[in-house]
Amino acid sequence: MASERAGVIPKPDLTELEGRTYSCIEGCALCCLCQPELLPNEERVFNGDPDLRRGVVSAHISPDVRGAALRLKGSHGACHFLTERRCSIYDRRPHFCRTFPLNVFVGWRIQLNANLSCRGLDLPGVDLSSLGIELLSEYGNRRLSRELSSAAKVFAQFENNANDASVSQSTASVRGAVSILGDELTDDIGLSRLMTYAEYGNTAQDSPPADLVRAVREAEPEADIHQRALIDGVELFDLADLSHLPVYVAPDLSWKLFRLKGGSIIGWELEDSGETREFCKIDPTSVDLLPLTTRGRRALQRYIDIVNARDCFLGHAAYLCDLEGYEFNFGQVYIGAIANSAIDLWWRASLMAQLAGADSLGRDEIREGVIFFDMDMLDLPTIGAFI
Ligand code: SF4
Ligand code: SF4
Secondary structure, eight states: OOOOOTTOOOOOBOGGGTTOEEOOOTTOOGGGGSOOBOOHHHHHHHHTSHHHHTTEESSOSSTTOOSOEEOBGGGTSSBTTEETTEETTGGGOOHHHHHTTEEEEESSSEEEEEOTTOTTBTSSSEEHHHHHHHHHHHHOHHHHHHHHHHHHHHHHHHHHHHHHTTOOOOHHHHHHHHHHOTTGGGSHHHHHHHHHHHHHOOOOTTOOHHHHHHHHHHSOOOSOHHHHHHHHHHHTTOOSOGGGSOEEEOTTOOEEEEEEETTEEEEEEEOTTSOEEEEEEEOGGGOOOOOBOHHHHHHHHHHHHHHHTOHHHHHHHHHHHHHTTTOSOHHHHHHHHHHHHHHHHHHHHHHHHHHTTOSSBOHHHHHHHHHHHHHHHHTSOOSSEEO
C-alpha cells in the first residue's frame, strides 16, 4: 500500500464501475432504509425549514456515525420522507441519498465501489463511471485532499506496525494470491484448506503470491466448512436491534429481514412504517451449503474478484490484523477474511435458494445472495473511510 503525499489527489480508481449502468427501480426504495446522515450544510438547511426539521434526528442509529441524520419511521423502518415508496423531498434529498448506488472509499487513494445490493444495477440507464466522476466533483478538492491525508496516515501507521511485527505483505501479493485461488474459494475442501492456512500457515514477510498459494494448497483441510458456514451465517442474524439486521429486497420488491430468535431463523416482511409480519420460521440446521452449478461457481468467483479489488476490503483485513495484535502475517489475515466472505455469501445464497425451493446454486441464485449480502460487506469495519 503506497502512501500518497498529503495535498496531492491521485487519480481515483473507478475500475469497479467501468462498463456498468444503473436505473433506479420505482417502488424499490431499499436505500431509503439506510439512514441518511446529513452534511453540516444540509443540517442547517433541514433545521431551518419547519417541514424538513420534523424528519431530522440528532443521532444516527450507528454509533460510528457522528452528526444529524434523517429520522426512521418506527426507529427501524424507512426514512421519514418516504411516502408509498417514493421520496417526498426528491429535489432536496441529502447528498447521501444522491450517491446511491455508489460508495466512495478513501484509503491511500480514492476508490469508488458499486453497491451490488441495488437491483437497478446493470439495467440500461445512467453510466456509473460518469456518475462517479460527477459525484466526486461535488466533494471539492479541499475535502478530498483532507480525507486522503488523514486516511493515508492511518494506512502508513498500519504498514509500519506490520513491518515492525514482520507480518507485512504487499497489496499485489495478497490480491495476486486470491486471484489464483478461485477454485479453492468456491469449493468446500478448498475453503477448508484456506481456513487452515489462515490459522496455522507460516508465511515469511513480503512473500510473492506463488508462495502464499503453495502454502494454501499444502494446508490440510481440517475445518468442516458446512458447520462453519452455519455458525457464521446464523450469527449475522443474531442481533437484538432490528435496525442493524441485513435487509433483502426480494424480486417482488418486498423488504425481508431475518433474525435468530429462540434457536430459529424468523423471516419477517418489513413495512415502510417499521412494522413487521412473520412469513417463515426456519430451523437453521436445515440450511446447508447447496451445490454450485458451473455458472453458479463462476458467479461466485466473479463476486470474489470484485471484493478482492476493493480497497475497503483490504482496509478491513488491515483492521483485523491490527485487532489481532499483528500476531498473523497479513497474507493469512487477508486470505482468511476473503474465505470467510465466500463462505458467508455461499450460505446466504443457499438460504435464499432453499426458501425459493431450489436445490442448487446457479448464476441467478448467487445473484440473489449478492443482493442480500453486499450491503453487509460494504459495512465491514475498515481502516480508511467511506465518505
Ligand atoms: S437500491 Fe437501487 S433500485 Fe433500489 S431504490 Fe436504491 S437506487 Fe433505486
Ligand atoms: S430523503 Fe428521500 S431518497 Fe433519501 S432516504 Fe429519505 S425518502 Fe429516501
